[in-house]
Amino acid sequence: MKYGTIGTSWITDAMIEGANYAGCMRLGAVYSRDLARAAAFGAKHGCSAVFDDLHAMAGYDGIGAVYIASPNKLHYEHCKLFLEQGKHVLCEKPLVVSPEEERALRHMAEERGLVFLEAMMMMHHPERDAIKKALSGIGTITTARLDFSQLSSKYPQLKAGGMPNIFNTQLGAGALMDMGCYCFYPAVEWLGMPTEVYAHAGHVHTGADGWLSCLLVYDQEIHANITLSKTGQGFAGSEILGDEGSVVIDFVVELRGVWLRRKGGEQERIIRDYTRTELMAAEAQDFCDYIAGEKRGEYRHMQRVAKEVCALNHWVKERAGV
Structure with a gap:
């Protein structure tokens, strides 16, 4: 399964490494507000599909899921956008900032038959x-x-x-x-x-x-x-x-x-x-299995x-x- 990423920090690097280790997910798109940064990050990980328009990546047919590692306050907005476009979502903690936001996104995912998961690697510890x-x-x-x-x-x-x-x-x-x-x-x-x-x-x-x-x-x-x-x-x-x-x-x-x-x-x-890579690989594998x-x-x-x-x-x- 191909997936996109939002965020270019160390945690996104670590997630990509874990997903590669698991073998069930392949990076298919990268987003950053700065297109040059997205291109540099994509090149580092062998991905040429880069975006500085979030709506464009959400509608991109080349991915079936997204990993979200944006600032906490943006999680709800970003999760909602990708769920609306039919993409499975793996979102960094904290998932959202209120129970109302969590409930709305969970129901949206259920209605569309999509997986909506918080990236909490300890919960996937082997x-x-x-x-x-x-x-x-x-x-x-x-x-x-x-x-x-x-x-x-x-x-x-x-x-x-x-x-x-x-x-x-x-x-x-x-x-x-x-x-x-x-x-x-x-x-x-x-x-x-x-x-x-x-x-x-x-x-x-x-x-x-x-x-x-x-x-x-x-x-x-x-x-x-x-x-x-x-x-x-x-x-x-x-x-x-x-x-x-x-x-x-x-x-x-x-x-x-x-x-x-x-x-x-x-x-x-x-x-x-377990190493962080092994734990994130277990998380990625479970995400794929749920999908x-x-x-x-x-x-x-x-x-x-x-x-x-x-x-x-x-x-x-x-x-x-x-």
């Missing part, structure tokens, strides 16, 4: 079921700590008084929108939806949230503490605690460094580490979790005043 199995063996879960704190490469520019895109509220950026889903997905996937949410954000001079903490409370008296930061580098990782042991995760974004540690001190590695009508139950599950994560993200956004 061994993700092993983590669920390990969680079932740590007894009664009471507490979870999920963290994604990564000092932004644009932080020096921010400190100098600039306004890099990832700290620009007009583009829907900030710690919650850029990073929250990496903790919300495992929270929803492993623990379900909370009944109460408490949240507080810290803001940088642009008005964007640079760091955020929230507490998710569940009916079962489980407490999940989530911390996000673009202004500091975290090293502690994440952990889900039960009365018989804990599951420890060094880097939740890629489910890397995952261990089962029992209360008696024994420990075992649950899954091996082919395979793994229907899994696709419905992915849509349900995406819907709940979008709702949770909005809930936290309201509580934190972001």
Whole structure:
């Protein structure tokens, strides 16, 4: 299947590499607002069909799908355009900025028989079921700590008084929108939806949230503490605690460094580490399989979790005043 791309950043390079590794997707078109940039990016990846007109690429018969990696605020507009033109959509996180937008796009895709998927590679991890199995063996879960704190490469520019895109509220950026889903997905996937949410954000001079903490409370008296930061580098990782042991995760974004540690001190590695390319290849392969009508139950599950994560993200956004 041939696909087009929106965006020419490193994440698009990584997605193309993953899709090539999977072998089921081939780059068929490139879009950038700057045609010269689109041409240079296309040449790097062996693609000659380049566009600076988004509507023209959406109507291009040479592709059947699109990978969207534009600024957060533009996701709804771009997804809607390509779904209207009959293209399957794989969109970078966050899928959209509100539950209403998610619902509208999901219904549009369903009506047209199209696949509409958030690009969340941890959900396509080849061994993700092993983590669920390990969680079932740590007894009664009471507490979870999920963290994604990564000092932004644009932080020096921010400190100098600039306004890099990832700290620009007009583009829907900030710690919650850029990073929250990496903790919300495992929270929803492993623990379900909370009944109460408490949240507080810290803001940088642009008005964007640079760091955020929230507490998710569940009916079962489980407490999940989530911390996000673009202004500091975290090293502690994440952990889900039960009365018989804990599951420890060094880097939740890629489910890397995952261990089962029992209360008696024994420990075992649950899954091996996968490269980003391998994870994005698994994501691309699942996307192709969903389009082919395979793994229907899994696709419905992915849509349900995406819907709940979008709702949770909005809930936290309201509580934190972001």
